[in-house]
Amino acid sequence: MKMTYCFHLLVCVLTQACLAGHAFAADTSKGFAEVWRISGGVTAVSGQPAQVRGLRSGDTVYVGEQLQAAANSEAVLRMADGGYLALRPGAQFLVEDFAADKRKTDHLSLRLVQGGLRLITGWIGQLN
Secondary structure (H helix, E strand, C coil): CHHHHHHHHHHHHHHHHHHCHHHHHCCCCCEEEEEEEEECCEEEEECCCCEEEECCCCCEEECCCEEEECCCCEEEEEECCCCEEEECCCCEEEEEEEECCCCCCCEEEEEEEECCEEEECCHHHHHC
16 A cells, blocks of 8 residues: 555656656756755655655755655755745645845745645845
8 A cells, every 4th residue: 555655656746747847957956945844755856857855854955856745744844045835745846946145136936836835934035
């Protein structure tokens, strides 16, 4: 049962990665956030071909990665600008662009693919 669920989750992640493949051209060497808390299975997908990695507390999330939480999983990320992002069960989102240099040009661009998330803005929300 658990293996079937994991296989289904992997297929969903890879399908989403193929459908949103053009968005992975972003700079995946640029850090966006750190996994602050996590419960269950949350994965990050990046690259062409898609590379999937399971996330753990303390891992870095990069610009250009798509995160997906399993149906019974969730994560809280601490963003580089001091904000927090809570990924809800079954949700998927893509970090399209991010700059946090304490300048007026700082910005954040996310694409919610499915499900829900909560965001507490850091200094980007205060400056812009």
